[in-house]
Amino acid sequence: MIEWLIGIFLAIGVIFNLLASIGLLRFPDVYTRIHAATKCTTFGTIFIVLATVTYAIYSYFWVEKDPSWITIGIHSALVVIFLVLTNPVGAHALGRAARKSGILPYGAVIDELEGRL
Amino acid sequence: MSFIAVFIWSFVLWLVLTAGSKGLLWSPEELAAGLIFSGVIALTTKDIIGEKAARFLNPAKWVGFVIYAIGPLFWGMVKANLDVAYRVITGRIKPGIVRVPVDLENDAQYTILSNSITLTPGTLTIDACPEEKALYVHWINVTEKEPKSSEVIAGSFEKWARRLGR
Numbered sequence: 001m002i003e004w005l006i007g008i009f010l011a012i013g014v015i016f017n018l019l020a021s022i023g024l025l026r027f028p029d030v031y032t033r034i035h036a037a038t039k040c041t042t043f044g045t046i047f048i049v050l051a052t053v054t055y056a057i058y059s060y061f062w063v064e065k066d067p068s069w070i071t072i073g074i075h076s077a078l079v080v081i082f083l084v085l086t087n088p089v090g091a092h093a094l095g096r097a098a099r100k101s102g103i104l105p106y107g108a109v110i111d112e113l114e115g116r117l
Numbered sequence: 118m119s120f121i122a123v124f125i126w127s128f129v130l131w132l133v134l135t136a137g138s139k140g141l142l143w144s145p146e147e148l149a150a151g152l153i154f155s156g157v158i159a160l161t162t163k164d165i166i167g168e169k170a171a172r173f174l175n176p177a178k179w180v181g182f183v184i185y186a187i188g189p190l191f192w193g194m195v196k197a198n199l200d201v202a203y204r205v206i207t208g209r210i211k212p213g214i215v216r217v218p219v220d221l222e223n224d225a226q227y228t229i230l231s232n233s234i235t236l237t238p239g240t241l242t243i244d245a246c247p248e249e250k251a252l253y254v255h256w257i258n259v260t261e262k263e264p265k266s267s268e269v270i271a272g273s274f275e276k277w278a279r280r281l282g283r
Contacts, residue, residue, distance in 0.1 A: 016198055023205040031255045032212060035241055036201055042236065043198045067137035074136055084186075088235035088242075095243045095255060099214075105255060110213040110262045112253060 002058045009051035016044035029106035030098045038091040045083055052076045122171040124159035131155060169223075178281065185277050193237035193272070200238045204257060213259040214243060217252045217267050219275055226282030227252075230267070233274045240270050 023036025056073035060066065105111060131151040138144045143151075172178070204210055221227055224247065231242040231252060244253040254270055267275045 016202075019198075019202050019205055023201060026205055026208060027210070029212075031241060031243075032210060032257060035239070035255075035257055036205060038235060038241070039194070039197045039201050043194050046194075067141055070141060071137045074133060078133065084236070085232075088232040091235055092231060092242050095241055099243055105212050105214060107210075108213045109211060109259050110215060112214050112216040 002054070006051045006054055009047050009054065013044040013047035013051065016040045016047070020044065030103055031095060031105050034091050034095055038087055042083060042087045046080050049076045049080050118171045119166050119168060120159050120163045122174060123163050123166050124155050125174060127158045128152065128155040172283075173225075181281050185281060189273060189277060190233060190236065193233070193274075197236065197238040204239075209258075211258050212255065213262070214253055214255050215259060215262060215264060215270075217254050217264055217270055219250060219252055219267050221247075221250070221275070221279060221282070223282060226278045229282050230271065230274055230278035233278065234267075234271050237271065237274070 017040065020036050020040035023040065024033050027033045027036055053073045053076050056069045056076070060069035060073075128151055131154065132143065135143060135147050135151065138147050219227075219230065221230065227245050227247055231245050234240050234242050234252070234254060239257040241255040241257075242252055243255050246253070252267070256270065261269050264270060
């Protein structure tokens, strides 16, 4: 039962991380690649960490009453918070730096930042 | 006031990181060490965190953040990832950088809104201009070249950001 839940979480996480890497290969320019890399890796990693937390909670309550399981769970959950807080900021900085050094978005139908940065 | 804000934040982080040293709770020695370290951190960084950081110590705001993160933001991320999956597989894109006028007051609201926009369907914040009250957003599938508000891009996120960052 619990193995299935953990397996589903891990499968979702790994599939989305794989999708991010395929996106890096398939998309034409830096901005669309940042799209794929940021969103999919954040989401995939959340699910992988969720699998860890599920496993830690299950082990504490049903296998062995060892507080180190709770420690593992809490520390993994903190990883999610820091990842969600920092990943979009990194993507924003990369995108802005790319635009500032004059890389035009590939096939853009509109570019409002033309001559502004 | 900002000293108290940093102190409480770093002490809460210390408590979360060290839970489980005595049964499930904290040992007294660890609590004392946490008080000392939080005090040192608060003394050294109280000028960085900003004047009005203490407004985020309001518990009602924490509840708001949790509801926002689990509800609209997580659902937005699910949609974003399915959207990216579709675009990776079919390769159907129509990118562009659009200017989105927003109506926000302080930097915290801009941070919340631009982070949410980056994590949700097909949009990536390139530049935020608080002076002209606008965000410049790289949109992977432009449907409207000059949006009047952030409704088409971000849905209800602007309302949430205005409420949470106040």
